Amino acid sequence: MEFDIVKAQEADIEPHRRLFLAEAKFQFIYNKCHGAGWVDNYLFKFEERSVGYGSVWGKDKREDRDTICEFFLDQPFRKYARQIFDQFIKAANAGFVECQTNDILLAGMAFESAKNINAEAILFETAYETAFTIEGAQFVKSKNPDEWDAYSIQNNGEVVATGGFIWNYNFPYIDIYYEVKENFRKQGYGVLIMQELKKEAYRLNRLPAARCNVKNQASKALLLKAGMRVCGYIIIGEIIKEINPA
Structure with missing residues (x-):
């Protein structure tokens, strides 16, 4: 299947972000980046229909856009997640991926496509x-x-x-x-x-x-x-540019 990855404005991805946050049901630390203008956004399209989005920000400097920090797909297209993610990496020229491990879709992409993955922080939610x-x-x-x-x-x-x-x-x-x-x-x-x-x-x-x-x-x-409990970790890894399957 052929997908188009196009740079987009905040308003273009907003419907997908609402779906992502409604589905997530956890504090999403990258949420603040949108209002502050710290990310570039990309829309994922299939036959002119938008099917998801991704965002990149700077790993070390806010003005850089070298790190994927959001990745969301509508349910019917998640079986193509790796294909779309690889295209997203190329379109954004991303060198790193950073995410929360309770963000299952992006965490999965990180573990599949990155190396030297390290945990930066521990995330907590209320327990009792x-x-x-x-x-x-x-x-x-x-x-x-x-x-x-x-x-x-x-x-x-x-x-x-x-x-x-x-x-x-x-x-x-x-x-x-x-x-x-x-x-x-x-x-x-x-x-x-x-x-x-x-x-x-x-x-x-x-x-x-x-x-x-x-x-x-x-x-x-x-x-x-x-009375808090661990609900995830913030991880960051270096995207593997060339993957040679065994």
Whole structure:
């Protein structure tokens, strides 16, 4: 079958992106790239009918367009995924693929067509609620919820941990970040602020999500203790330009 891979505007791929996000049911970290203009988009066509799309961004520099980060096909055309993906690589002149492992279609293409694949980050979704307390500690909201450190844990009036949300991901997900002052670490304040930020996310009609570097085992342990669970990894690999079948 012959497919056409053509560069496209954001509006051209929007119907397919809506289908992708509806099907995904997870926080998609590359969602923010579209509104920020960090990607180039391509439409996949068969006999003048659009059947999917792909996006590329820069692995090291935002202005580069060397890394495939999105790849979606309508259900009837997924049996041609590898053929279309190979054409997409050539059309975009991509050298790398970066994706979430819970994005099954693109992750599959990455494992089939790339080498030197490494995990960059661990992705978390909410699993269960916790009920940790620390004597004297209070969860405090800023009067301006848009501030970077809009929320804090205070103990006897002293700020010991701060945190907040990153909003530019696909609804209903919201990314949680936090930081504990160095002299208050390993005392439970990180788990406590994560717990309270999860509650606040629900109040905001959002589903909490988080991530950490794959080597940051302390952060991973904290997130698991705060009722999160691993739902995937961010991986990146170098596309194999020439594949010689055995």
